[in-house]
Amino acid sequence: MAFRQHKLGAAGVGLMLGFSMMITLFGPSNDFRSGVSTWVGLDKQLSLGRLIGFSYEDPTVSGEGKPITVILDKDPKTGAAIDPPVRAYVYKAGTKFSPGINHNELLGPGVEELSTGIGKIGSASMSSGAVFTVSKGEFNGEEVDYIENTTATRGWTPDAALRTAGDENTRYVGKGKTIYITEGCWWCHTLLPEQTQDWQAFGAPPFLGDFNGEMPTAFGSDRKAPDILHVAARNSSREWMTMHFFNPRLVQPNSIMPRFNYLWGRTDINGNPIDIKAWSKEYDEYLAGNRIYPPEVPEPARDSEVRALIDWVLTSLK
């Protein structure tokens, strides 16, 4: 048995697989690296944090340890009015930073220089927390968006930013995207309008720099429902979203979307218990024609999962 067929074969398989991996893995890595973060990309990574899905900081994937997005119409330090209001990303002490803060090269040429330079993101500290915004600057004669560490540049602290915003201007975007992942919304909805006719109905397809620092991207592959990358641009009503999540058939009789009434938790915003069985019974009576109106949909509690989910939809999917 001088001729060992399996040795020759193993070498051949290794060579061919290595060659195909050179093309399909090493090849595109240069193209990906050259992607310059757009405003959408920076907004996404700052509002979502280090990563969504299973991680050390959030092992049960319930949205723990995510940054909080706030809309500020007043300077948290000086109290001076800000017009138009600015979107800020609050990282409380201990919240893990989004990938671009620690790995600046992910931001892409230009954005990296401005963020580390005038944006001072290098001085942000995870242990004491930070507040970031996306600002406009100029690099080599071209306008670029960059990350500004306002804790260093303007003295905004996480606590002050949250207090200034108040509940009505606070958006739990990071937690909301986590719910999108755990509830499997992406098994039916996509976040990727196609480059063909699709964009006329569902909006513009995303750009190369729209994803830097996002994990997971959750494009979705199997569309059993509309693309929702720009859904908030088509419908920005929080009331509609609330009813639609509780029971989609309340606002769209032909929808096949599941009821997400379990995302309300046990109590509504006023602390009253939510009885889903009783609600369903009253709804069935409404369907049977014994009631004129369907039962009221409870208003979600501040810390409920559906509140965060609606925050994410209305804030990020524009």
Added chain:
Amino acid sequence: MLMKYLFAKNDEIPAGSATIFFGFSSIFWFVVGTGLGSFNAAKLAFPDWVTGTELFAFGHMRQVHVLAVIVGWISMAFGMTMMYMTPALGNTRLWSEKLGLWTVFLWNVGLSLGLILLWMGITSGREYSDLIWPIDLVVIFGVLVPLGINVWMTIAHRKTQGIYITNWFFGACIFMVTITILVGQSPEIFNLTGLTEAYLTFWHAHNLLGLWITPVAAGIAYYTIPKLTGNPLYSHRIGHLHFWAIIAFYSTPASHHLMSAPLPEWLKSFASVEGVLILIPAVAFVANILLTMKGKWSLFVENLETKFSITGVLLAIPLNMQGGFQQTRAINWYVHGTGWIVAHAHLALLGMSSFLEAAAVYFGLQQMLRRKLYSLTLGNLHYWFFIIGFCIYWISMTIAGLIQGAGKIYEVPYIDVVVAEHPYMIARWVGGTMVFTGNVVWLYNMWMTAREGTLVPEGRYPHELAYER
């Protein structure tokens, strides 16, 4: 009984034990997976059925169905075939029966744990890599590496001069799928982000199908058809063409899954061309197997295992014709993201692949138990429930996909597409439920075979004996 053998000396474990445990595990997961599929389909047809709890929400169960079928049924059936075909083709014993039993034990434990976590929503949020990375490490180091060592060592210790084509596929595919999962999970372990993550997700998803499910299923057919018909394989050279073309062409077209994402255009074009070249191994495989049947076509009707096997090979024809061309830009823009793709995925996994593995599991379990199949009637019932249920599913989803594609390009309001698809969603549920019912019958039939099947005498094959029931 499994527990007893896990700590026994290797020589004291009867040959074929690993095969038998693998075989019954795979059928069990097939029942679970198709049951979940039927439940999910019901939820798409009747969304108000079972509500108010996340445990039975579609979004919590969809990925459990997919992974129960891929990792539980298909991959465990692969493990089962490797446990008996590899030694048989090397004219030797399995390198370690004990390692095989540990593999099937860890596989069941790891998969159960992973699926329960997925069901609870503990996921990485990446399609086909949904399992969280600690579970993926179990898959690699608890399942694939031990399986690989067993297969590679059995091949290395063979008592034949050459290596038969089936073992080429087995040995190479275990290695390639391990690499695929390692690379595919790297975004989770090293927190790679953005388009890199999106691309690697589908690089993993594509190669899981292309370097594991399709080629191993084909490798199985290279064993079962010559064995059942008694004909030698039509051509080993065509078999080699098939093998090397799989390695060269099937490992590259990953990005054709993301034709509308902002990936580099050169990569998409390259993937598209390579995707068409997949037809080379596909045609080589189908031609080789069908020509092997020469003079023995009556067995397609008379012999249950051949019936399953050849049905799988015949389903490979539409599968590859769709697969080769639907990913080109000319067609992809129309069908991408529609039910057409769902139909195609089920044609690959439930059609071509599952029929080939079912044949091998039927044959291997009878061979290793040394017992003839309990009931031919139940076997045929399984076959017809399977093929009719599958066809209902496949045809209804293909039609639904074409409706959806038309709705997409003519900009029909989406809700009208949902309304138009409703009848096909009901048909899909009916088809899936038929497949599930057939599998329950199969599990019963196999269980009764183990207990009451006619004993097969030494030196004979089960398919040479007459059925007693």
